[in-house]
Amino acid sequence: MEKYALLINGQQTGQDLDTIEVVNPATSEVIATVPNGSTKEAKKAVDAASEAFKSWSAHSAYERSELVRKWHDLIHENREDLARTMTLEQGKPLKEALGEIDYANGYISWFAEEGKRVYGEQIPATQRDKRMFVTKQPVGVVAVITPWNFPAAMITRKVAPALAAGCTVVIKPAELTPLTAFKLAHLAEEAGIPKGVINVVSGDSKTIGEAWTDDTRVRKLTFTGSTPVGKILMKNSADTMKKISLELGGHAPSIVTQDADLDKAVKGVVASKYRNAGQTCVCTNRIYVHESIVDQFTEKYVAEVKKLKVGNGLDEGIDIGPLIDDRAVDKVKKHIEDAADKGAKIETGGSVKEGLFFEPTVLTGVTDDMLCMSEETFGPLAPITTFKTEEEAVERANDSIYGLAAYVFTENISRGIAICEQLEYGIVGLNDGGPSAPQAPFGGFKQSGLGREGGHQGMDEYLEVKYISVGL
Numbered sequence: 001m002e003k004y005a006l007l008i009n010g011q012q013t014g015q016d017l018d019t020i021e022v023v024n025p026a027t028s029e030v031i032a033t034v035p036n037g038s039t040k041e042a043k044k045a046v047d048a049a050s051e052a053f054k055s056w057s058a059h060s061a062y063e064r065s066e067l068v069r070k071w072h073d074l075i076h077e078n079r080e081d082l083a084r085t086m087t088l089e090q091g092k093p094l095k096e097a098l099g100e101i102d103y104a105n106g107y108i109s110w111f112a113e114e115g116k117r118v119y120g121e122q123i124p125a126t127q128r129d130k131r132m133f134v135t136k137q138p139v140g141v142v143a144v145i146t147p148w149n150f151p152a153a154m155i156t157r158k159v160a161p162a163l164a165a166g167c168t169v170v171i172k173p174a175e176l177t178p179l180t181a182f183k184l185a186h187l188a189e190e191a192g193i194p195k196g197v198i199n200v201v202s203g204d205s206k207t208i209g210e211a212w213t214d215d216t217r218v219r220k221l222t223f224t225g226s227t228p229v230g231k232i233l234m235k236n237s238a239d240t241m242k243k244i245s246l247e248l249g250g251h252a253p254s255i256v257t258q259d260a261d262l263d264k265a266v267k268g269v270v271a272s273k274y275r276n277a278g279q280t281c282v283c284t285n286r287i288y289v290h291e292s293i294v295d296q297f298t299e300k301y302v303a304e305v306k307k308l309k310v311g312n313g314l315d316e317g318i319d320i321g322p323l324i325d326d327r328a329v330d331k332v333k334k335h336i337e338d339a340a341d342k343g344a345k346i347e348t349g350g351s352v353k354e355g356l357f358f359e360p361t362v363l364t365g366v367t368d369d370m371l372c373m374s375e376e377t378f379g380p381l382a383p384i385t386t387f388k389t390e391e392e393a394v395e396r397a398n399d400s401i402y403g404l405a406a407y408v409f410t411e412n413i414s415r416g417i418a419i420c421e422q423l424e425y426g427i428v429g430l431n432d433g434g435p436s437a438p439q440a441p442f443g444g445f446k447q448s449g450l451g452r453e454g455g456h457q458g459m460d461e462y463l464e465v466k467y468i469s470v471g472l
Protein backbone atom coordinates (compact mmCIF):
# COMPACT_ATOMS: atom_id res chain seq x y z
CA MET A 1 0.00 0.00 0.00
CA GLU A 2 1.37 3.36 -1.01
CA LYS A 3 1.85 6.19 1.45
CA TYR A 4 1.51 9.60 -0.20
CA ALA A 5 2.97 12.85 1.14
CA LEU A 6 1.81 16.46 0.91
CA LEU A 7 3.49 18.61 -1.71
CA ILE A 8 4.50 22.00 -0.33
CA ASN A 9 7.18 24.19 -1.87
CA GLY A 10 8.47 21.31 -3.94
CA GLN A 11 8.98 19.16 -0.85
CA GLN A 12 7.19 15.97 0.04
CA THR A 13 6.12 16.55 3.63
CA GLY A 14 3.59 15.56 6.26
CA GLN A 15 4.70 11.93 6.55
CA ASP A 16 4.49 12.28 10.34
CA LEU A 17 0.83 13.37 10.34
CA ASP A 18 -2.24 11.18 10.89
CA THR A 19 -3.43 9.64 7.67
CA ILE A 20 -6.62 9.37 5.65
CA GLU A 21 -7.27 6.04 3.95
CA VAL A 22 -8.11 6.03 0.25
CA VAL A 23 -10.50 3.20 -0.58
CA ASN A 24 -11.22 1.50 -3.90
CA PRO A 25 -15.03 1.73 -4.17
CA ALA A 26 -15.12 -1.40 -6.35
CA THR A 27 -13.53 -3.66 -3.73
CA SER A 28 -13.61 -1.67 -0.45
CA GLU A 29 -9.84 -2.22 -0.20
CA VAL A 30 -7.61 0.51 1.19
CA ILE A 31 -5.25 1.32 -1.66
CA ALA A 32 -3.19 4.16 -0.19
CA THR A 33 -3.02 6.71 2.59
CA VAL A 34 -2.56 10.46 2.40
CA PRO A 35 -1.61 12.83 5.23
CA ASN A 36 -4.40 14.47 7.17
CA GLY A 37 -3.10 18.00 6.74
CA SER A 38 -4.41 20.79 8.90
CA THR A 39 -4.18 24.57 9.43
CA LYS A 40 -0.41 24.53 9.78
CA GLU A 41 0.15 22.74 6.47
CA ALA A 42 -2.51 24.85 4.75
CA LYS A 43 -0.67 28.02 5.86
CA LYS A 44 2.72 26.68 4.81
CA ALA A 45 1.29 25.96 1.38
CA VAL A 46 0.15 29.59 1.11
CA ASP A 47 3.60 30.78 2.29
CA ALA A 48 5.14 28.77 -0.56
CA ALA A 49 2.61 29.91 -3.15
CA SER A 50 3.01 33.57 -2.13
CA GLU A 51 6.78 33.38 -2.41
CA ALA A 52 6.64 31.54 -5.74
CA PHE A 53 4.15 34.06 -7.12
CA LYS A 54 6.85 36.74 -7.20
CA SER A 55 8.94 34.96 -9.78
CA TRP A 56 6.23 32.93 -11.56
CA SER A 57 4.20 36.06 -12.33
CA ALA A 58 7.39 37.69 -13.63
CA HIS A 59 8.00 34.88 -16.16
CA SER A 60 6.90 35.84 -19.66
CA ALA A 61 3.66 34.30 -20.88
CA TYR A 62 5.75 32.34 -23.39
CA GLU A 63 8.03 30.94 -20.70
CA ARG A 64 5.04 29.86 -18.64
CA SER A 65 3.36 28.40 -21.72
CA GLU A 66 6.39 26.26 -22.49
CA LEU A 67 6.48 24.78 -18.99
CA VAL A 68 2.72 24.20 -18.90
CA ARG A 69 3.02 22.52 -22.30
CA LYS A 70 5.74 20.20 -20.92
CA TRP A 71 3.37 19.30 -18.10
CA HIS A 72 0.79 18.38 -20.75
CA ASP A 73 3.28 16.18 -22.58
CA LEU A 74 4.26 14.30 -19.41
CA ILE A 75 0.60 13.71 -18.54
CA HIS A 76 0.13 12.32 -22.03
CA GLU A 77 3.11 9.98 -21.59
CA ASN A 78 1.73 8.81 -18.25
CA ARG A 79 -1.93 8.63 -19.23
CA GLU A 80 -2.28 4.88 -18.61
CA ASP A 81 -0.85 5.09 -15.11
CA LEU A 82 -2.94 8.15 -14.23
CA ALA A 83 -6.12 6.54 -15.56
CA ARG A 84 -5.48 3.36 -13.61
CA THR A 85 -4.95 5.34 -10.41
CA MET A 86 -8.18 7.19 -11.11
CA THR A 87 -10.17 3.99 -11.64
CA LEU A 88 -8.73 2.54 -8.45
CA GLU A 89 -9.66 5.53 -6.29
CA GLN A 90 -12.83 6.68 -8.04
CA GLY A 91 -14.29 3.56 -9.66
CA LYS A 92 -15.05 4.83 -13.16
CA PRO A 93 -14.38 2.37 -16.02
CA LEU A 94 -10.81 2.50 -17.30
CA LYS A 95 -11.91 3.69 -20.76
CA GLU A 96 -13.73 6.61 -19.10
CA ALA A 97 -10.71 7.34 -16.91
CA LEU A 98 -8.49 7.45 -20.01
CA GLY A 99 -11.06 9.74 -21.61
CA GLU A 100 -10.95 11.99 -18.56
CA ILE A 101 -7.14 12.19 -18.60
CA ASP A 102 -7.22 13.27 -22.25
CA TYR A 103 -10.06 15.72 -21.59
CA ALA A 104 -8.24 17.09 -18.52
CA ASN A 105 -5.07 17.43 -20.57
CA GLY A 106 -7.04 19.25 -23.28
CA TYR A 107 -7.51 22.12 -20.79
CA ILE A 108 -3.77 22.23 -20.21
CA SER A 109 -2.91 22.51 -23.91
CA TRP A 110 -5.71 25.03 -24.50
CA PHE A 111 -4.61 27.31 -21.66
CA ALA A 112 -0.90 26.91 -22.45
CA GLU A 113 -1.79 28.67 -25.72
CA GLU A 114 -4.49 30.99 -24.36
CA GLY A 115 -1.97 32.42 -21.87
CA LYS A 116 -0.18 33.98 -24.84
CA ARG A 117 -3.31 35.93 -25.74
CA VAL A 118 -3.93 37.92 -22.57
CA TYR A 119 -4.28 41.18 -24.48
CA GLY A 120 -4.66 44.66 -23.06
CA GLU A 121 -6.21 47.76 -24.63
CA GLN A 122 -5.39 51.33 -25.35
CA ILE A 123 -8.32 53.71 -24.89
CA PRO A 124 -8.47 57.06 -26.73
CA ALA A 125 -7.97 59.82 -24.16
CA THR A 126 -10.04 62.99 -23.90
CA GLN A 127 -6.98 65.25 -23.68
CA ARG A 128 -4.03 65.36 -26.07
CA ASP A 129 -1.53 65.00 -23.24
CA LYS A 130 -2.88 61.77 -21.81
CA ARG A 131 -2.55 58.11 -22.70
CA MET A 132 -4.88 55.47 -21.28
CA PHE A 133 -3.85 51.82 -21.11
CA VAL A 134 -5.57 48.69 -19.80
CA THR A 135 -3.49 45.69 -18.81
CA LYS A 136 -4.31 42.36 -17.23
CA GLN A 137 -2.38 40.85 -14.35
CA PRO A 138 -2.53 37.53 -12.53
CA VAL A 139 -4.83 37.73 -9.53
CA GLY A 140 -2.33 36.14 -7.13
CA VAL A 141 -2.43 32.99 -5.00
CA VAL A 142 -5.43 30.81 -5.88
CA ALA A 143 -7.06 28.24 -3.58
CA VAL A 144 -8.40 25.27 -5.51
CA ILE A 145 -10.93 22.91 -3.90
CA THR A 146 -12.11 19.99 -6.02
CA PRO A 147 -14.60 17.09 -5.86
CA TRP A 148 -14.17 13.34 -6.33
CA ASN A 149 -16.17 12.79 -9.53
CA PHE A 150 -13.48 14.08 -11.93
CA PRO A 151 -10.21 13.68 -10.02
CA ALA A 152 -8.09 15.05 -12.90
CA ALA A 153 -10.27 17.36 -14.98
CA MET A 154 -11.55 19.43 -12.08
CA ILE A 155 -7.93 20.18 -11.17
CA THR A 156 -6.61 20.99 -14.65
CA ARG A 157 -9.59 23.16 -15.54
CA LYS A 158 -8.58 25.45 -12.70
CA VAL A 159 -4.83 25.03 -12.43
CA ALA A 160 -4.00 25.35 -16.14
CA PRO A 161 -5.53 28.82 -16.60
CA ALA A 162 -4.22 29.92 -13.19
CA LEU A 163 -0.66 28.95 -14.13
CA ALA A 164 -0.91 30.33 -17.64
CA ALA A 165 -2.10 33.66 -16.22
CA GLY A 166 0.84 33.77 -13.78
CA CYS A 167 -0.97 32.72 -10.60
CA THR A 168 0.28 30.11 -8.13
CA VAL A 169 -2.03 27.57 -6.49
CA VAL A 170 -2.78 25.68 -3.29
CA ILE A 171 -4.94 22.63 -3.98
CA LYS A 172 -7.13 20.60 -1.68
CA PRO A 173 -8.34 17.55 -3.59
CA ALA A 174 -11.39 15.59 -2.43
CA GLU A 175 -10.66 13.29 0.52
CA LEU A 176 -12.00 10.36 -1.50
CA THR A 177 -9.79 10.85 -4.58
CA PRO A 178 -6.55 12.66 -3.73
CA LEU A 179 -4.12 10.31 -5.51
CA THR A 180 -4.62 11.52 -9.08
CA ALA A 181 -4.11 15.09 -7.84
CA PHE A 182 -0.77 14.25 -6.22
CA LYS A 183 0.38 12.42 -9.34
CA LEU A 184 -0.54 15.37 -11.56
CA ALA A 185 1.35 17.75 -9.27
CA HIS A 186 4.45 15.54 -9.33
CA LEU A 187 4.39 15.54 -13.12
CA ALA A 188 4.23 19.34 -13.03
CA GLU A 189 7.38 19.38 -10.91
CA GLU A 190 9.05 16.98 -13.33
CA ALA A 191 8.08 19.30 -16.18
CA GLY A 192 10.11 22.05 -14.52
CA ILE A 193 7.27 24.17 -13.13
CA PRO A 194 9.08 25.84 -10.22
CA LYS A 195 8.62 24.76 -6.62
CA GLY A 196 5.80 26.47 -4.76
CA VAL A 197 3.79 27.17 -7.93
CA ILE A 198 1.63 24.10 -7.29
CA ASN A 199 1.09 22.92 -3.71
CA VAL A 200 -1.24 20.09 -2.69
CA VAL A 201 -2.62 19.61 0.81
CA SER A 202 -4.92 16.71 1.64
CA GLY A 203 -6.83 16.72 4.91
CA ASP A 204 -9.95 17.91 6.66
CA SER A 205 -11.87 20.03 4.21
CA LYS A 206 -13.41 22.46 6.68
CA THR A 207 -10.11 23.19 8.45
CA ILE A 208 -8.14 23.66 5.24
CA GLY A 209 -10.98 25.58 3.59
CA GLU A 210 -11.15 28.03 6.49
CA ALA A 211 -7.39 28.46 6.66
CA TRP A 212 -7.45 29.54 3.03
CA THR A 213 -10.63 31.64 3.02
CA ASP A 214 -9.35 33.55 6.10
CA ASP A 215 -5.94 34.21 4.55
CA THR A 216 -5.66 37.64 2.91
CA ARG A 217 -2.81 36.38 0.72
CA VAL A 218 -5.23 34.02 -1.06
CA ARG A 219 -6.83 36.34 -3.61
CA LYS A 220 -9.05 33.87 -5.39
CA LEU A 221 -11.01 30.76 -4.55
CA THR A 222 -12.12 28.31 -7.19
CA PHE A 223 -14.38 25.48 -6.14
CA THR A 224 -16.28 22.62 -7.74
CA GLY A 225 -18.69 20.69 -5.55
CA SER A 226 -22.12 20.86 -3.98
CA THR A 227 -24.24 24.01 -3.80
CA PRO A 228 -24.41 24.01 0.05
CA VAL A 229 -20.61 23.89 0.36
CA GLY A 230 -20.29 26.51 -2.39
CA LYS A 231 -22.47 28.83 -0.32
CA ILE A 232 -20.32 28.28 2.79
CA LEU A 233 -17.17 29.07 0.83
CA MET A 234 -18.76 32.15 -0.75
CA LYS A 235 -19.74 33.45 2.71
CA ASN A 236 -16.31 32.63 4.11
CA SER A 237 -14.65 34.49 1.23
CA ALA A 238 -16.64 37.65 1.88
CA ASP A 239 -14.47 39.02 4.71
CA THR A 240 -11.36 39.05 2.58
CA MET A 241 -13.34 39.89 -0.61
CA LYS A 242 -11.81 37.15 -2.74
CA LYS A 243 -12.59 36.66 -6.36
CA ILE A 244 -14.56 33.44 -6.60
CA SER A 245 -15.53 30.86 -9.19
CA LEU A 246 -18.07 28.23 -8.19
CA GLU A 247 -19.11 25.20 -10.22
CA LEU A 248 -21.95 23.73 -8.21
CA GLY A 249 -24.82 21.28 -8.47
CA GLY A 250 -27.04 20.73 -11.48
CA HIS A 251 -30.31 19.05 -12.34
CA ALA A 252 -30.14 18.75 -16.10
CA PRO A 253 -33.34 18.34 -18.08
CA SER A 254 -33.37 16.56 -21.46
CA ILE A 255 -36.22 17.57 -23.74
CA VAL A 256 -37.09 15.17 -26.57
CA THR A 257 -39.55 16.76 -29.00
CA GLN A 258 -42.05 15.16 -31.34
CA ASP A 259 -39.72 15.58 -34.31
CA ALA A 260 -36.57 14.23 -32.66
CA ASP A 261 -34.49 11.56 -34.37
CA LEU A 262 -35.17 8.86 -31.80
CA ASP A 263 -31.90 6.98 -32.24
CA LYS A 264 -29.92 10.18 -31.85
CA ALA A 265 -31.99 11.20 -28.83
CA VAL A 266 -31.66 7.82 -27.13
CA LYS A 267 -27.89 7.79 -27.70
CA GLY A 268 -27.51 11.35 -26.38
CA VAL A 269 -29.68 10.87 -23.31
CA VAL A 270 -28.02 7.55 -22.42
CA ALA A 271 -24.58 9.18 -22.72
CA SER A 272 -25.51 12.22 -20.69
CA LYS A 273 -27.26 10.11 -18.03
CA TYR A 274 -24.89 7.23 -17.36
CA ARG A 275 -21.44 8.80 -17.75
CA ASN A 276 -19.52 8.22 -14.53
CA ALA A 277 -22.49 6.13 -13.27
CA GLY A 278 -24.61 9.28 -13.28
CA GLN A 279 -22.23 11.10 -10.95
CA THR A 280 -21.61 14.31 -12.85
CA CYS A 281 -23.19 17.70 -12.39
CA VAL A 282 -24.20 17.79 -16.08
CA CYS A 283 -25.85 14.35 -16.09
CA THR A 284 -29.44 14.26 -17.30
CA ASN A 285 -31.68 14.12 -14.23
CA ARG A 286 -35.11 14.59 -15.86
CA ILE A 287 -36.22 13.35 -19.27
CA TYR A 288 -39.17 15.18 -20.83
CA VAL A 289 -40.50 13.31 -23.87
CA HIS A 290 -43.38 14.47 -26.09
CA GLU A 291 -46.40 12.31 -25.24
CA SER A 292 -46.86 11.21 -28.87
CA ILE A 293 -43.47 9.44 -28.98
CA VAL A 294 -42.92 8.37 -25.39
CA ASP A 295 -43.64 4.66 -26.00
CA GLN A 296 -41.16 4.35 -28.88
CA PHE A 297 -38.57 6.42 -27.03
CA THR A 298 -38.91 4.38 -23.82
CA GLU A 299 -38.65 1.07 -25.64
CA LYS A 300 -35.43 2.08 -27.41
CA TYR A 301 -34.03 3.77 -24.32
CA VAL A 302 -34.61 0.77 -22.05
CA ALA A 303 -33.10 -1.55 -24.68
CA GLU A 304 -29.92 0.58 -24.74
CA VAL A 305 -29.73 0.78 -20.95
CA LYS A 306 -30.01 -2.99 -20.67
CA LYS A 307 -26.83 -3.29 -22.75
CA LEU A 308 -24.79 -1.34 -20.18
CA LYS A 309 -22.39 -3.57 -18.26
CA VAL A 310 -21.89 -2.91 -14.58
CA GLY A 311 -18.71 -4.01 -12.85
CA ASN A 312 -15.18 -3.27 -11.67
CA GLY A 313 -13.87 -0.46 -13.86
CA LEU A 314 -10.58 -2.29 -14.38
CA ASP A 315 -12.35 -5.17 -16.15
CA GLU A 316 -12.83 -5.22 -19.94
CA GLY A 317 -16.03 -3.87 -21.45
CA ILE A 318 -17.44 -2.23 -18.32
CA ASP A 319 -19.71 0.79 -18.82
CA ILE A 320 -20.73 1.53 -15.24
CA GLY A 321 -18.50 1.25 -12.19
CA PRO A 322 -19.44 1.44 -8.51
CA LEU A 323 -20.95 4.50 -6.90
CA ILE A 324 -18.51 6.42 -4.76
CA ASP A 325 -19.82 5.43 -1.30
CA ASP A 326 -22.80 4.24 0.77
CA ARG A 327 -24.28 7.72 0.94
CA ALA A 328 -24.46 7.84 -2.84
CA VAL A 329 -26.17 4.43 -2.95
CA ASP A 330 -28.68 5.49 -0.29
CA LYS A 331 -29.64 8.59 -2.25
CA VAL A 332 -30.40 6.64 -5.44
CA LYS A 333 -32.41 4.09 -3.41
CA LYS A 334 -34.35 6.88 -1.73
CA HIS A 335 -35.22 8.51 -5.06
CA ILE A 336 -36.40 5.19 -6.54
CA GLU A 337 -38.48 4.26 -3.47
CA ASP A 338 -40.06 7.69 -3.36
CA ALA A 339 -40.95 7.58 -7.06
CA ALA A 340 -42.30 4.03 -6.85
CA ASP A 341 -44.44 4.97 -3.83
CA LYS A 342 -45.89 7.86 -5.81
CA GLY A 343 -46.76 5.63 -8.77
CA ALA A 344 -43.69 5.46 -11.05
CA LYS A 345 -42.96 2.20 -12.87
CA ILE A 346 -39.47 0.67 -12.80
CA GLU A 347 -38.78 -0.34 -16.41
CA THR A 348 -35.33 -1.77 -15.70
CA GLY A 349 -32.86 -1.87 -12.82
CA GLY A 350 -34.02 -0.48 -9.50
CA SER A 351 -31.63 -2.00 -7.02
CA VAL A 352 -28.08 -2.60 -5.89
CA LYS A 353 -26.30 -5.39 -7.75
CA GLU A 354 -23.70 -5.83 -5.01
CA GLY A 355 -21.55 -3.58 -2.85
CA LEU A 356 -21.65 -0.08 -4.33
CA PHE A 357 -22.68 -1.29 -7.80
CA PHE A 358 -26.11 0.04 -8.71
CA GLU A 359 -28.11 -1.23 -11.67
CA PRO A 360 -28.81 1.41 -14.30
CA THR A 361 -32.44 2.26 -13.73
CA VAL A 362 -35.23 3.72 -15.86
CA LEU A 363 -38.51 4.97 -14.42
CA THR A 364 -41.67 5.89 -16.35
CA GLY A 365 -44.88 7.53 -15.27
CA VAL A 366 -42.84 10.07 -13.37
CA THR A 367 -44.53 13.19 -11.98
CA ASP A 368 -43.10 16.52 -10.82
CA ASP A 369 -43.82 15.86 -7.12
CA MET A 370 -41.27 13.02 -7.01
CA LEU A 371 -37.94 13.80 -5.32
CA CYS A 372 -35.91 12.82 -8.39
CA MET A 373 -37.57 15.66 -10.32
CA SER A 374 -36.20 18.37 -8.04
CA GLU A 375 -33.14 16.93 -6.23
CA GLU A 376 -29.91 15.94 -7.97
CA THR A 377 -29.76 12.10 -7.84
CA PHE A 378 -26.04 11.78 -8.69
CA GLY A 379 -26.56 8.17 -9.71
CA PRO A 380 -27.71 5.93 -12.58
CA LEU A 381 -31.42 6.78 -12.43
CA ALA A 382 -33.31 8.03 -15.50
CA PRO A 383 -36.83 9.33 -14.81
CA ILE A 384 -39.02 9.71 -17.92
CA THR A 385 -42.02 12.02 -17.98
CA THR A 386 -44.18 13.39 -20.79
CA PHE A 387 -45.20 16.84 -22.04
CA LYS A 388 -47.86 18.13 -24.41
CA THR A 389 -46.43 21.46 -25.61
CA GLU A 390 -42.90 22.83 -25.90
CA GLU A 391 -43.86 25.82 -23.76
CA GLU A 392 -44.82 23.41 -20.98
CA ALA A 393 -41.54 21.48 -21.39
CA VAL A 394 -39.47 24.65 -21.17
CA GLU A 395 -41.40 25.91 -18.15
CA ARG A 396 -40.96 22.63 -16.28
CA ALA A 397 -37.30 22.39 -17.30
CA ASN A 398 -36.68 25.89 -15.95
CA ASP A 399 -38.52 25.18 -12.71
CA SER A 400 -35.35 24.45 -10.74
CA ILE A 401 -32.94 26.22 -8.44
CA TYR A 402 -30.19 24.91 -10.72
CA GLY A 403 -29.13 26.10 -14.16
CA LEU A 404 -26.04 24.22 -15.27
CA ALA A 405 -26.67 21.96 -18.29
CA ALA A 406 -29.74 21.13 -20.37
CA TYR A 407 -30.25 19.02 -23.49
CA VAL A 408 -32.69 19.32 -26.38
CA PHE A 409 -33.31 16.69 -29.05
CA THR A 410 -35.14 17.75 -32.20
CA GLU A 411 -34.57 17.64 -35.95
CA ASN A 412 -36.32 20.99 -36.29
CA ILE A 413 -33.27 23.15 -35.71
CA SER A 414 -35.08 26.50 -35.71
CA ARG A 415 -37.43 25.32 -32.97
CA GLY A 416 -34.49 23.70 -31.24
CA ILE A 417 -32.60 26.99 -31.16
CA ALA A 418 -35.71 28.76 -29.86
CA ILE A 419 -35.92 26.22 -27.01
CA CYS A 420 -32.17 26.57 -26.27
CA GLU A 421 -32.60 30.33 -25.99
CA GLN A 422 -35.44 30.00 -23.50
CA LEU A 423 -33.65 27.55 -21.21
CA GLU A 424 -32.15 29.19 -18.12
CA TYR A 425 -28.99 27.10 -18.29
CA GLY A 426 -25.32 27.91 -18.83
CA ILE A 427 -24.72 24.97 -21.19
CA VAL A 428 -27.20 23.54 -23.67
CA GLY A 429 -26.58 20.50 -25.87
CA LEU A 430 -28.80 20.53 -28.97
CA ASN A 431 -28.74 16.95 -30.26
CA ASP A 432 -25.54 16.62 -28.24
CA GLY A 433 -25.23 14.62 -25.02
CA GLY A 434 -21.63 15.70 -24.37
CA PRO A 435 -21.14 19.42 -25.02
CA SER A 436 -18.23 20.08 -22.64
CA ALA A 437 -14.91 21.02 -24.30
CA PRO A 438 -11.76 22.90 -23.19
CA GLN A 439 -12.32 25.72 -25.67
CA ALA A 440 -15.94 26.34 -24.55
CA PRO A 441 -17.18 28.12 -21.41
CA PHE A 442 -18.53 25.72 -18.76
CA GLY A 443 -20.64 27.08 -15.92
CA GLY A 444 -24.11 27.63 -14.60
CA PHE A 445 -26.97 30.06 -14.08
CA LYS A 446 -28.80 30.42 -10.75
CA GLN A 447 -27.55 28.24 -7.86
CA SER A 448 -25.31 26.21 -10.17
CA GLY A 449 -22.57 28.73 -9.57
CA LEU A 450 -20.56 31.73 -10.63
CA GLY A 451 -17.99 32.19 -13.36
CA ARG A 452 -16.93 29.99 -16.25
CA GLU A 453 -14.19 27.42 -16.80
CA GLY A 454 -12.68 26.73 -20.19
CA GLY A 455 -12.72 28.95 -23.25
CA HIS A 456 -11.21 32.41 -23.24
CA GLN A 457 -13.73 33.20 -20.48
CA GLY A 458 -11.93 30.69 -18.25
CA MET A 459 -8.76 32.78 -18.45
CA ASP A 460 -10.41 36.00 -17.23
CA GLU A 461 -11.29 34.32 -13.93
CA TYR A 462 -7.57 34.42 -12.99
CA LEU A 463 -6.85 37.97 -14.14
CA GLU A 464 -7.25 41.40 -12.62
CA VAL A 465 -7.81 44.36 -14.92
CA LYS A 466 -5.56 47.36 -14.38
CA TYR A 467 -6.12 50.76 -15.94
CA ILE A 468 -3.03 52.95 -16.26
CA SER A 469 -3.59 56.61 -17.02
CA VAL A 470 -0.50 58.45 -18.23
CA GLY A 471 -0.13 62.22 -18.16
CA LEU A 472 2.51 63.19 -20.73
Ligand code: ADP
Binds near residue numbers: 173209
Ligand atom coordinates in the same frame (compact mmCIF):
# COMPACT_ATOMS: atom_id res chain seq x y z
P1 ADP B 1 -19.60 16.28 -3.17
O1 ADP B 1 -21.03 16.10 -2.85
O2 ADP B 1 -19.27 16.29 -4.61
O3 ADP B 1 -18.64 15.50 -2.32
P2 ADP B 1 -18.82 18.55 -1.62
O4 ADP B 1 -19.24 19.93 -1.88
O5 ADP B 1 -19.20 17.91 -0.34
O6 ADP B 1 -19.37 17.79 -2.87
O7 ADP B 1 -17.26 18.39 -1.78
C1 ADP B 1 -16.48 18.98 -2.79
C2 ADP B 1 -15.17 19.41 -2.22
O8 ADP B 1 -15.41 20.36 -1.19
C3 ADP B 1 -14.35 18.30 -1.57
O9 ADP B 1 -12.98 18.55 -1.80
C4 ADP B 1 -14.67 18.46 -0.11
O10 ADP B 1 -13.63 17.96 0.70
C5 ADP B 1 -14.74 19.96 -0.01
N1 ADP B 1 -15.51 20.46 1.15
C6 ADP B 1 -16.58 19.90 1.74
N2 ADP B 1 -17.00 20.66 2.77
C7 ADP B 1 -16.17 21.74 2.83
C8 ADP B 1 -16.06 22.90 3.68
N3 ADP B 1 -16.91 23.13 4.66
N4 ADP B 1 -15.07 23.77 3.41
C9 ADP B 1 -14.20 23.57 2.41
N5 ADP B 1 -14.25 22.52 1.59
C10 ADP B 1 -15.21 21.60 1.78
